[in-house]
Amino acid sequence: MKAVICTFFLLLSFAASAQQWATDYDDALQTAAEENKEVVLVFSGSDWCAPCIKLDRDIWQDASFQEKAAEEFVFYRADFPRKKENQLSDELTEKNAQLAERYNQRGAFPLVVVLDPKGEVLGQTGYKKLSPTEYLEILESFVP
Helix, strand or coil: HHHHHHHHHHHHHHHCCCCCCEEEEEEHHHHHHCCCEEEEEEEEEECCCCCHHHHHHHHHHHHHHHHHHCCCEEEEEECCCHHHCCCHHHHHHHHHHHHHHHHCCCCCEEEEEECCCCCCCEEEECCCCHHHHHHHHHHHHHHC
């Protein structure tokens, strides 16, 4: 029983240090400023965009990526779902539309934009068939 409890708390500690998605863009910028990190802003069509779904499955959900990326980045997803059951609140939909006006005028999906804590673009990329380690290296290459 002791082993089970120890294992549970060990896994919980890994989860606590793993990359988490900010629920508000302004909070993401504030956290990035406080923790001296950059922001990874992801434009996604989570329920219709095949490359977005692959990026989520192959990169964002990878445990080793999450752990390493959390040390350097704060993550925010500007999602644009199409299915009725996945619709966001009107307020969040409007915020994401404003972010798209500023950072994704071409309407590319997925679009991954690395920003400094002031919201200035450092670099951008999209889906690439890479390992999580290689993808993290691309994100890190944008950081001065």
